[in-house]
Amino acid sequence: xxxxxxxxxxxxxxxxxxxxxxxxxxxxxxxxxxxxxxxxxxxxxxxxxxxxxxxxxxxxxxxxxxxxxxxxxxxxxxxxxxxxxxxxxxxxxxxxxxxxxxxxxxxxxxxxxxxxxxxxxxxxxxxxxxxxxxxxxxxxxxxxxxxxxxxxxxxxxxxxxxxxxxxxxxxxxxxxxxxxxxxxxxxxxxxxxxxxxxxxxxxxxxxxxxxxxxxxxxxxxxxxxxxxxxxxxxxxxxxxxxxxxxxxxxxxxxxxxxxxxxxxxxxxxxxxxxxxxxxxxxxxxxxxxxxxxxxxxxxxxxxxxxxxxxxxx
Numbered sequence: 001x002x003x004x005x006x007x008x009x010x011x012x013x014x015x016x017x018x019x020x021x022x023x024x025x026x027x028x029x030x031x032x033x034x035x036x037x038x039x040x041x042x043x044x045x046x047x048x049x050x051x052x053x054x055x056x057x058x059x060x061x062x063x064x065x066x067x068x069x070x071x072x073x074x075x076x077x078x079x080x081x082x083x084x085x086x087x088x089x090x091x092x093x094x095x096x097x098x099x100x101x102x103x104x105x106x107x108x109x110x111x112x113x114x115x116x117x118x119x120x121x122x123x124x125x126x127x128x129x130x131x132x133x134x135x136x137x138x139x140x141x142x143x144x145x146x147x148x149x150x151x152x153x154x155x156x157x158x159x160x161x162x163x164x165x166x167x168x169x170x171x172x173x174x175x176x177x178x179x180x181x182x183x184x185x186x187x188x189x190x191x192x193x194x195x196x197x198x199x200x201x202x203x204x205x206x207x208x209x210x211x212x213x214x215x216x217x218x219x220x221x222x223x224x225x226x227x228x229x230x231x232x233x234x235x236x237x238x239x240x241x242x243x244x245x246x247x248x249x250x251x252x253x254x255x256x257x258x259x260x261x262x263x264x265x266x267x268x269x270x271x272x273x274x275x276x277x278x279x280x281x282x283x284x285x286x287x288x289x290x291x292x293x294x295x296x297x298x299x300x301x302x303x304x305x306x307x308x309x310x311x312x313x
Contacts (some may be wrong), residue, residue, distance in 0.1 A: 007305040010118040014111060015297040017205060021212020030213040042207050047109060049172030050200030051129065051304040055178035059124045069256050070126060072135050072262065074291050075242040079102040079263060082241075083233045091226055097150035098281040099226045099272070102273060102288030105139045106265040108132070108205035109171060115261045115300065117204070119313065120254055127258035133175050135262065140169075143274055150223070151279045181195050197252040215290050223284045232268065235296045237265035239303055256313040264300045266292035 024030045029040075083103030089095045106112065108131060116128045180186065188196075243260045251259070267289045275285035307313045 007301045010304055011297055011301040013144065014114050014118070014208060015073065015210035018212035018293060020211045021209035022215050023212070024209065028190050030209065035210055038206055039210055042110075042210065046199055046201075046203035046206065047113075047232045048170045048303065049196045050177040050203050051111075051171055052134065052174045053193070053196050053200060054125055055129050055175050056181035056186075058129070060126070060179060060182040063290055063307065064130070065127075065251075065255065068133050068251055069248060071246060071249060071251075072259060073138060075245070075259065075263065076104065076135050076138055076142075078242065079233065079238045080146075083230065084146065086229050086233065087226070092230060094152070095223065095226045095281050096282050097147045098275045098284040098288070099230045100146045101143055101271050102285055102292070104238075105143055105268045105290035106234065106262060107211065107268040108246055108262055108265055110204075110211060110269075111265045112261045114204045116258060117262070117266065119257050119304070122136055125254075127252075127260070128261075129175060131262055132171055132251065132259060135168070137172065139268075142269070145228055147236045147275065147280050163289065164171040201238050211269050211293065215293060216286050217290065218308060219311055222269075223281070223287060225262040226281070226284045227287045227291050231291045231295060234288075234292050235264060235299045236265055239299070243303075243312075253313045257307070259296070260303055260307060260313075262299075264296065266296040 021030060025035075031045065031238050080100070080103075084096075087099040087103070091099055108128075112131075113125070127304055239260050242263045243256065246256060246259050269289055271285060271289065275282055301305045305313075
């Protein structure tokens, strides 16, 4: 019973905030203009602030775990190819890229970090920082790859543009800026540390509200086969397979919890935006975000309950 209560206490507050965001949008409090500006605030300022503090306050020299990073990258590729295999055999060509994109690209930066903080409230989230540093850029590359392959216009991205988008990512920049502070044990002045802490505290609640405000119920029933395939891969098969295969490697409880969260979170909200921009099936993309956001509240709670019950985390 304690494990069940812990699981619900970890997951449900996060998804309650998402539902509140949806409710506030329906009440016209989170308008489109506000959401656009708030997304900029979270992505370019609040989230980088909290990541900077996480890295600067950790002992990255001793905490960096090469085998964990390699496994996380390999597991992301495994999910990508699993989604591609299923979609290419069960869907028409015009739906494949949107389905694959929604199946492998999770909302770790917003939802995942919140879950990790709930699971490990008294720890520096070094494993989560490693995921953002290495796996999130891989997600961007794989997204461009799959969307370009099935782009109806036939456009192909330039390598320079891909690299530039990674270098300009504010989350990556924040982590890179913080590494010297961690490596050389530099302590931030109290006033700077507290200012960044206050700014970073905006990230999680604001991001979750914005995710809720982006949900579109009318897309839930559109193209059910594509939505079902992506949802099955994203929130059921990916966390089940990737967490189970990680057990023999001797990863720490923090690393296993991070791996589970990486693959169990719902599809990233910006996967819909990127799919639309690159000629993919935007209606299917929106439906996948909607379905995974709603159903992952259940699957994540079950997964955390099982991990706790078997003493994995």
